[in-house]
Amino acid sequence: MEITLNFNKQSRVVAIAFFVALGLFSCSKNEEKDAKYYESIKVEGQKTAELTAPPFVPKPVGDRAATKLVVNMEIKEQEGEMVDGVKYTYWTFGGSVPGSFIRTRVGDEVEFHLKNHPDNKMPHNIDLHAVTGPGGGATSSLVAPGHEKVFNFKTLNPGLYVYHCATAPVGMHIANGMYGLILVEPEGGLPPVDKEYYIMQGDFYTKGNYGEQGSQPFDMNKAIKEQPDYVVFNGKVGALTGDKSLTAKKGETVRIYMGNGGPNLVSSFHAIGEIFDKVHIEGGDMINTNVQTTLIPAGGAAIVEFKVEVPGTFILVDHSIFRAFNKGALGMLKVEGEDNKNVYSGTTQEGIYLPEGGTIQNMPKVKGSTKSVAMKTVAEHVKAGKELYGRTCLACHQSEGQGIPNAFPPLAKSDFLNANPERAINAVLHGLSGEVTVNGKKFNNVMTSQNLTDDEVASVLTYVYDSWGNNKTVVTPAMVKTLRGKVVPKVKDIHE
Numbered sequence: 001m002e003i004t005l006n007f008n009k010q011s012r013v014v015a016i017a018f019f020v021a022l023g024l025f026s027c028s029k030n031e032e033k034d035a036k037y038y039e040s041i042k043v044e045g046q047k048t049a050e051l052t053a054p055p056f057v058p059k060p061v062g063d064r065a066a067t068k069l070v071v072n073m074e075i076k077e078q079e080g081e082m083v084d085g086v087k088y089t090y091w092t093f094g095g096s097v098p099g100s101f102i103r104t105r106v107g108d109e110v111e112f113h114l115k116n117h118p119d120n121k122m123p124h125n126i127d128l129h130a131v132t133g134p135g136g137g138a139t140s141s142l143v144a145p146g147h148e149k150v151f152n153f154k155t156l157n158p159g160l161y162v163y164h165c166a167t168a169p170v171g172m173h174i175a176n177g178m179y180g181l182i183l184v185e186p187e188g189g190l191p192p193v194d195k196e197y198y199i200m201q202g203d204f205y206t207k208g209n210y211g212e213q214g215s216q217p218f219d220m221n222k223a224i225k226e227q228p229d230y231v232v233f234n235g236k237v238g239a240l241t242g243d244k245s246l247t248a249k250k251g252e253t254v255r256i257y258m259g260n261g262g263p264n265l266v267s268s269f270h271a272i273g274e275i276f277d278k279v280h281i282e283g284g285d286m287i288n289t290n291v292q293t294t295l296i297p298a299g300g301a302a303i304v305e306f307k308v309e310v311p312g313t314f315i316l317v318d319h320s321i322f323r324a325f326n327k328g329a330l331g332m333l334k335v336e337g338e339d340n341k342n343v344y345s346g347t348t349q350e351g352i353y354l355p356e357g358g359t360i361q362n363m364p365k366v367k368g369s370t371k372s373v374a375m376k377t378v379a380e381h382v383k384a385g386k387e388l389y390g391r392t393c394l395a396c397h398q399s400e401g402q403g404i405p406n407a408f409p410p411l412a413k414s415d416f417l418n419a420n421p422e423r424a425i426n427a428v429l430h431g432l433s434g435e436v437t438v439n440g441k442k443f444n445n446v447m448t449s450q451n452l453t454d455d456e457v458a459s460v461l462t463y464v465y466d467s468w469g470n471n472k473t474v475v476t477p478a479m480v481k482t483l484r485g486k487v488v489p490k491v492k493d494i495h496e
Helices: 004-041 134-139 168-173 220-224 322-327 378-394 421-430 454-466 477-484 491-495
Strands: 045-048 070-081 084-095 101-104 111-114 148-154 159-164 179-185 195-204 230-233 248-250 253-262 268-273 277-279 287-291 293-296 300-307 312-318 332-338 432-438 439-449
Touching: 070 230, 101 195, 134 148, 159 168, 159 253, 159 300, 168 195, 168 220, 179 195, 179 253, 195 248, 230 322, 253 268, 253 293, 268 300, 287 293, 293 300, 378 454, 421 432, 421 454, 421 477, 454 477
Parallel strands: 045 070, 070 111, 101 179, 195 253, 248 332
Antiparallel strands: 070 084, 111 148, 159 179, 195 230, 253 300, 268 293, 268 312, 277 287, 277 300, 312 332, 432 439
């Protein structure tokens, strides 16, 4: 009986091992079958691909059958504006940075036509990360100005993929803006959403520093050292702000196809005031939920989705945060709709905070010990104001007072400030919100009040008025004290 039991145990072990091995073998066969399955999908008919410039994407594929998809892509070398007054010669796929968005489905046969405009100076090619083949198509697509190359590939892997130029020096071609996204939808398409947008981050390297005016050429030394002057969404500072902001309505679900052209930096993509409900990690099948910030490597992508529950302006940033406020990696999503107090109340109370108690704020005085404070000269105010500006104002208004286009107004040659210094004083003392027009451009954002003394306010504003082509107004502590003692002005009074 004991022998029989041992035999049975051994039999069970052998049987289990057999079925485990069979299962592993079957999984391997299924994986092989899956790969071959996409390869063997027969295409039906032919159509020309719809291509779109950022931030827009073509219509969803849906449940259409696999087809022969003809993609016509033209390379253009053209001058554009990196930020106000700064010109840069971009190398582009389709005339935009990033390049045209390409939307396919798994099993499509893509016939890719790459054309290099006759006015261009350089040869180029294209490496699509969605391609299974040498160089991702690069070895078959090197094309001189005035010529065209054609190659074909089968889309075998669903996902969101980067494409870029791979002509030597590769980094230079990418750094000049030669990158974009190609989406390979799964069979049956992606689940529908209310809004879809296309964003890519890129780092740019110029001979001049950030904001230095004129036409700026590419700087190879900065690129090698990975020290970009600009880190931007969609090719320029302010590409997704002001009247170019992304839009949605409360209750809608937004999907962003987010890529990182690089060529060097990793992106920490974040939406201030929102949480990503879903993130397709690295643009693939794996989905993470309830994500605050998602990493996107250079040459990588992610798909993020979230439902907007409340109205307002939501700031999109690279959360390597100096890149956002000092190099340009900042966009806006403006959501319309009625407030949802259950989700977000807004300010419910505002008052004075005295952490040590009101009585401790007034130190005892010794008779006859009153010490007078020497009045600063204008030069001393300017010197002190420059240091204060670096601590309190620079992030939004920038090192040369140029502001951030469509987000934070310029202080340089500011008609808004030069018309009336009381505007500036009240803005620092009481904050500023609502629409203002500065140098002919409209801004609608929020400036918080600054916790500065009368002397500090006088110093920082005297520095601003003394700099960047302003009218040399000297703001005194007495002027600040007078306005501080008045009733807090209404917004319209500050503006007017």
